[in-house]
Amino acid sequence: MTNSNIVEEIYRYVVQLPNEGVAGLTIKMLAEHFDVSRCYISRRFHDERGMTLAAFIQRRKLLLAEHLLLNEPCLTVRGLASRLGYSDCQHFIMRFRKHWGESPGRYRKLFPTCGD
Numbered sequence: 001m002t003n004s005n006i007v008e009e010i011y012r013y014v015v016q017l018p019n020e021g022v023a024g025l026t027i028k029m030l031a032e033h034f035d036v037s038r039c040y041i042s043r044r045f046h047d048e049r050g051m052t053l054a055a056f057i058q059r060r061k062l063l064l065a066e067h068l069l070l071n072e073p074c075l076t077v078r079g080l081a082s083r084l085g086y087s088d089c090q091h092f093i094m095r096f097r098k099h100w101g102e103s104p105g106r107y108r109k110l111f112p113t114c115g116d
Contacts, residue, residue, distance in 0.1 A: 006034060007048040010041060014060060019068075022060050024085045027053055061085070062099045065092075069108050077104045 010030055017025065030053070031038040045053040061084050068080055075083070081092035096104045 006036065006041065007044050010034065010045060010053070011049070011056075014057065017060075019064055022057075022064050023083055025057050025060070026085075027057070058095065059099070062096060065096060065104070066100065066107070069104055070111055073108075080104065 013030070013033070014022070014025065027038045027042060031041055034041065042053045045051075045056065049056065065080060065084055068075060068083070069077075077093065078089045081089040084092065086092035086095075093103055096102075096107070100107055102110065
């Protein structure tokens with residue numbers, strides 16, 4: 001892989017990760033996987049995509065959070081936060097609310113699953 005297409009490779013890699021891979025994903029892990037520095041891929045990603053790599057990873061986690069929240073009704077918010085790699089449940093709730101406009105618990109109630 002050449003450095004000229006590293007951003008596209010990172011983007012594809014992250015988008016194609018299974019749920020378990022997205023949950024614990026960090027910039028450090030991507031840097032190690034692609035054998036480049038964290039600063040380099042962060043800067044290149046921002047320059048080419050117009051958003052930070054951290055924000056992109058965060059968005060992927062929040063999309064996964066929504067999916068899990070709506071499709072696994074027995075999963076608690078605390079369990080969901082932990083599953084997504086958040087050590088602080090309140091931080092997860094704050095991030096979720098900022099992205100989706102509601103807390104995870106309220107969001108789940110707004111979109112009940114079939115059979116509820």
